[in-house]
């Protein structure tokens with residue numbers, strides 16, 4: 001059986017309008033073939049649920065950039081309380097270090113809307129965190145290393161993204177993809193073929209690890225570098241950007 005894992009912004013969702021309408025024919029094809037579609041994004045569960053409902057799917061979702069998996073059929077309670085543990089660790093840390101870090105949990109919806117350009121309603125959903133804490137670092141590089149070392153000691157990692165310095169468990173979108181594929185392998189006799197779609201460097205590990213990868217064109221970013229997997233033919237590129245490219249690649253694969 002196939003399972004499709006997809007990034008959202010700039011991949012299934014249009015970079016500008018956030019619409020997935022151009023991908024409707026491919027989404028219908030997946031539905032007809034009963035192929036699970038796993039959304040994998042930096043967004044929170046609260047942000048992704050309405051989207052899954054609009055697409056008409058109810059599969060596991062990789063949320064908060066791989067920090068957590070929600071909606072697993074078998075339930076996965078071992079991840080419960082991750083966010084509270086992270087915030088607790090910040091509260092218990094030497095203030096000489098922690099005072100240089102501010103995250104979504106320190107900010108109001110208005111603050112997050114200001115810092116991200118989101119609407120207030122979306123900022124409210126983005127603050128409903130369960131597994132990771134995006135924020136900003138204001139100390140020195142040396143202090144930042146000491147701060148990251150404390151997190152490391154407690155089983156967390158600090159990842160510098162384009163905008164935010166994010167604290168999360170030591171996992172990733174790629175690792176979450178492997179866990180979900182494994183859970184489906186357990187349920188069926190057929191082996192699982194993983195298909196991944198993404199548009200940016202934070203999808204690279206997922207694209208590399210998938211059996212079949214598609215890089216969706218995004219004219220707003222620099223081109224993704226060509227990897228050995230791509231040279232070997234396991235990764236292909238769409239010519240059209242966003243959901244139109246997504247539609248092309250999925251229909252090509254499943255026709």
Ligand SMILES: [Mg+2]
Pocket residue numbers: 007008009010011198199200
């Ligand atoms: Mg993206």
